[in-house]
Amino acid sequence: MATVSNPxxxxxxxxxxxxxxxxxxxxxxxxxxxxxxARRYGDANDLVxxxxxxxxxxxxxxxGLLRGGVALRNFVLVPHSDALQRLRAAAGDARDxxxxxxxxxxxxxxxxxxxxxxxxxxxxxxxxxxxxxxxGERDGxxxxxxxxxxxxxxxxxxxxxxxxxTMERVERSLLAARQAEQERGLQSVKRSALALAALFIAFxxxxxxxxxxxxxxxxxxxxxxxxxxDTDLLTGLxxxxxxxxxxxxxxxxxxxxxxxxLDDFKxxxxxxxxxxxxxxxxAVGQRLRAQCRDGDVAARVGGDExxxxxxxxxxxxxxxxIRQRLLQALTEPIAIxxxxxxxxxxxxYAVGDGETRYERLLEAADDMSxxxxxxxxxxxxxxx
Numbered sequence: 001m002a003t004v005s006n007p008x009x010x011x012x013x014x015x016x017x018x019x020x021x022x023x024x025x026x027x028x029x030x031x032x033x034x035x036x037x038a039r040r041y042g043d044a045n046d047l048v049x050x051x052x053x054x055x056x057x058x059x060x061x062x063x064g065l066l067r068g069g070v071a072l073r074n075f076v077l078v079p080h081s082d083a084l085q086r087l088r089a090a091a092g093d094a095r096d097x098x099x100x101x102x103x104x105x106x107x108x109x110x111x112x113x114x115x116x117x118x119x120x121x122x123x124x125x126x127x128x129x130x131x132x133x134x135x136g137e138r139d140g141x142x143x144x145x146x147x148x149x150x151x152x153x154x155x156x157x158x159x160x161x162x163x164x165x166t167m168e169r170v171e172r173s174l175l176a177a178r179q180a181e182q183e184r185g186l187q188s189v190k191r192s193a194l195a196l197a198a199l200f201i202a203f204x205x206x207x208x209x210x211x212x213x214x215x216x217x218x219x220x221x222x223x224x225x226x227x228x229x230d231t232d233l234l235t236g237l238x239x240x241x242x243x244x245x246x247x248x249x250x251x252x253x254x255x256x257x258x259x260x261x262l263d264d265f266k267x268x269x270x271x272x273x274x275x276x277x278x279x280x281x282x283a284v285g286q287r288l289r290a291q292c293r294d295g296d297v298a299a300r301v302g303g304d305e306x307x308x309x310x311x312x313x314x315x316x317x318x319x320x321x322i323r324q325r326l327l328q329a330l331t332e333p334i335a336i337x338x339x340x341x342x343x344x345x346x347x348x349y350a351v352g353d354g355e356t357r358y359e360r361l362l363e364a365a366d367d368m369s370x371x372x373x374x375x376x377x378x379x380x381x382x383x384x
Contacts, residue, residue, distance in 0.1 A: 019207040028194040041185035048182050050104070051175040054111075057101040058168050061122065064156065066096035068129045070115065075133075081143045084133045091126035098122040100181060105167075108174075110360075114167050117180040121160040192286050214215035232300040235277055235285030246309055247358035254354040256319055258308040258326070259365040263302045263344035263376060280343060283334045291326055307362070319349045346373035 068090035073085035098119040105111035136144040230242035238246070248257075262284065269277040281304065288298040288306065295311040316323065329349055333340040348368025350361040 002087055006354070010107035012293060017193060022203060023200070026196065026200050030192075030200070033192045033196065035188065037185065037189040041189055041295055043183065044178060044185045048175065050298040051171055051178055054064070054101065054104050054171050055175070057097055057104060057163055058171070061094055061097040061101060061118070062164060064090050065122070065125060065160070067095060068126065069157075072129060072148065075136055076141055079136070083138075084136060085157045087129055087133050088175065091129040094122055094126050094171075103165075111170055114163055116171075118163045118167065121157075121163060125157055125160060133328055158241065167326070232285075235281050235300050237285045237288065238297050240299065240300040240301045243297055243301065243309060244358070245308055251307070251358070252354055254312065254352050255356070255361075256310045256312075256314055256349060257361040257365045258310065258319070258323065258347060258349045259362065259369045260326070260330075260345040260347040261302070261304055261369065262306075262330075263346055263373070263374075264306040267342055268341050268343065272336060272338070272341070276338075277335045280341065282336050284330060284343075287329045287332075288326075290328060309358075309364075314351065316351055319351060323347045325350055344376065344379045346370070346376055348372060 014283050068087050071083045071087040071090055074080075075087065098115075102115040102119050105115045132144055132148070168319040197291065230238060230245075232239045262280075265277065265280065268280055281300070285298075285300065286308070288308065292298050292308065293310075299309070301307050308326075310319075310322070327345055330345045332344060333342050346369045348365040348370070349366070350356075350364035352358075352361050
């Protein structure tokens with residue numbers, strides 16, 4: 001598996017991993033918070049619905065008892081079996097409602113005790129309703145009227161009305177509290193969702209911004225790396241790789257090649273050390289760059305070996321002039337720590353016509369440089 005060697009790329013990878021981990025934690029945390037808020041909101045909704053159901057049962061109980069009383073009075077005024085049927089139906093509905101009401105408030109002990117009393121009073125009143133129906137059918141309206149007058153005079157349903165009013169007040173108080181809790185739960189869900197969304201957006205934007213900065217830095221780093229890969233670090237000139245790429249770019253076009261290595265360079269290293277030798281090579285690099293035109297390439301291809309690739313089509317005479325100018329520039333004394341040194345160069349060149357390959361031109365220029373070096377050895381060697 002390939003590994004990421006660029007430190008910036010490793011940092012980008014770590015940021016991506018971190019952002020994924022944090023995003024996962026945020027999603028899980030958000031889901032947990034929202035689920036909990038939604039659960040509490042749902043519980044509040046259930047309690048509100050439960051309270052409404054209790055209030056509905058209270059109203060149904062009042063309605064059932066009222067319908068029973070109306071049916072009984074209608075029978076007294078106009079004796080008819082339909083009124084008694086409505087009376088019995090209302091009494092049955094009231095009893096069923098009282099049973100449901102007692103079941104609904106089992107979670108509230110205070111209300112449960114009141115509901116039990118409500119059920120007892122309901123049974124007593126509906127029992128009288130049913131017995132009144134029997135008396136009306138059996139003994140006639142007159143007998144029923146006497147009993148009805150006595151019940152009206154004593155107001156036998158007063159206690160039940162008081163109990164129903166008490167239960168309703170308690171339930172309405174509970175309803176207000178539970179609706180407030182419901183609203184708080186809804187607001188909590190909204191706040192949690194907004195806060196988590198804002199946090200996630202902020203983190204995402206930070207991640208994007210930070211990753212973008214790293215990418216830009218990585219681009220600069222990679223550009224520098226590419227430049228370094230094409231450059232001789234000591235002299236700042238092109239290296240062999242960059243030189244050969246430029247030669248391929250100029251294939252089919254006329255260009256010339258100049259080749260040389262330094263004379264009297266080894267004694268500089270031997271007598272003054274490698275630091276002095278590096279200073280000499282850097283000075284050579286500076287002088288070569290000063291002699292090159294735009295589009296030309298000056299490269300260091302070995303220890304003290306240099307190649308110039310000249311775009312265009314200079315002729316032999318022009319190249320001889322360039323060679324002489326280079327030789328003059330290179331033989332100027334060079335300052336090193338502790339003094340000055342002088343070097344020479346064995347320079348060869350070859351003119352390309354657009355058809356000769358770079359390798360052949362390089363070989364011809366190198367041969368010329370070799371011959372020049374042999375001739376220079378016949379002279380008295382300069383001392384550094």
